[in-house]
Amino acid sequence: MKQWVRDALFAALVLAGVLVATAVQGGVELPGVVTIALTCGILAFRRRFPVTVAIGTVIGCGLYYPFVGSGGPLLAAFVFALYTVAAAGRLVAASVIAVVAMGGIAAGEILSPRRHLDDIALFMLVGWLVAVIALGAARHSRRAFVAEAEKRATGEERLRIARELHDVLAHNISLINVQASAALHRKKGETEALEAIKHASKDALKELRATLGLLRQVDEQASTKPPGLQQLSELVERTRATGIKVNVDGEPRPLPPEVDLAAYRIIQEALTNVTRHASAHEVHVRIHYGDKDMRVQVDDDGRGGDVTAGNGIRGMTERAEAVGGDLSVHSDGNGVRVAARFPIGATE
Incomplete structure (x- = not known):
């Protein structure tokens, strides 16, 4: 009505x-x-x-x-x-x-x-009018609070979606760029490079559809689920296709969905940075599970140097903190280490 x-x-x-x-x-x-x-x-x-x-x-x-x-x-x-x-x-x-x-x-x-x-009636009338104004003011304050909360929630959701898009596109497009460059400069191996480009672009489109599915109506379902550590092997293979050796210690386990996604995205962003900036030959990805938390660590043997907190590092930090964890990025001149911790509660 x-x-x-x-x-x-x-x-x-x-x-x-x-x-x-x-x-x-x-x-x-x-x-x-x-x-x-x-x-x-x-x-x-x-x-x-x-x-x-x-x-x-x-x-x-x-x-x-x-x-x-x-x-x-x-x-x-x-x-x-x-x-x-x-x-x-x-x-x-x-x-x-x-x-x-x-x-x-x-x-x-x-x-x-x-x-x-009489005087009592006048006094009571004054009290009623004051109470009416107070109730109206309380109603206005409550509506303003709800509107601000909705606005803040909308802003946080937009930031989360923007972060998802950044991670999806930055990783896969970086791999596509590396493989395209390799195809242009190598006399042999063009087929392997083009095959890697094909798979990277396919994965980018799949994850992009899943992310954009978050923008649909509430009663619609996204075509695919958000990725997690169960897809770590595919992520590692795409990085290996660029010529970087990737070693993985630890196996994926069932995790809370938000922790699973955050861990995957942080590893993805770390591998993206290695591909784009590190000039590394080898990367170690370690996954460790404790009683109350889990840790992921990505080490490369690249050129290291000063670490600048750009969009990638800020995004990884925000992801870790959003699920109650923390993240650190260090360089000793012989590579970069990305380490993240996520609380998962006590396990049997």
Whole structure:
């Protein structure tokens, strides 16, 4: 149901309630019906024009009680309008309107030949208006908090997807680039290089489809599952196809999905960096499982040197920290070591 329809129904319900209650208390004549209808009817526009509607209800009550009829809960229309102003975040306007309304009521009681409200009733009315403004302010704060949380969650999801795309494309396109360069410069082995390019591009497309599947509607399913350490052998073979010797110590085990993906992506990024920057001949990938955590380590025998924290290293660090782990990258001049730790809980 659209918002304006709900607001119109709300205004109609308030109007019906005020008319019935007024009729029960002592009846209502035509001028009173018109005033009540106009005052309650403008509540249909309270979300679009909260301050204007609140002022209109003040004017309606100011005309009704002194001149048209002294009975009936028409003041409820003003209370709802005041709440809407506060809930819209217009706390200053709500406070000013409430003060003006109370000033009008107090002036009416002073100028009237007889009292309609005693001191206790006036004090309670002030308390009710303060409570209404406080409730509206709380409602506004809660909506603002929820909106900020949703915005932050959306930003984190976009960052996660961007990280996935970076890892998928950077690794596979780097391998494609290395193999294409080899095919251009070697007199023999073009077939092997082109075969490696074929497999790397196929894997890139497959992982890209899986990552982009995260952007689909909630009720749709991605065509493939996110990768994990079970695909480590394929990852290693693609790196070996570039001419780098890769040794692996440790076997994949069942892990929590988020840890499995993080470990795979960190190894993938480390091998990508070796392929692109290290000029290495050999790489050691080690996987170790403890009682409460697991560790992965990638060592190469490349040129080493200063380690610059670019997008790749930042992405690996964020992945490790996202699952409660940590990552370090060190170089001793004879290669680079990437070491990551992931908590997995106690195991039998």
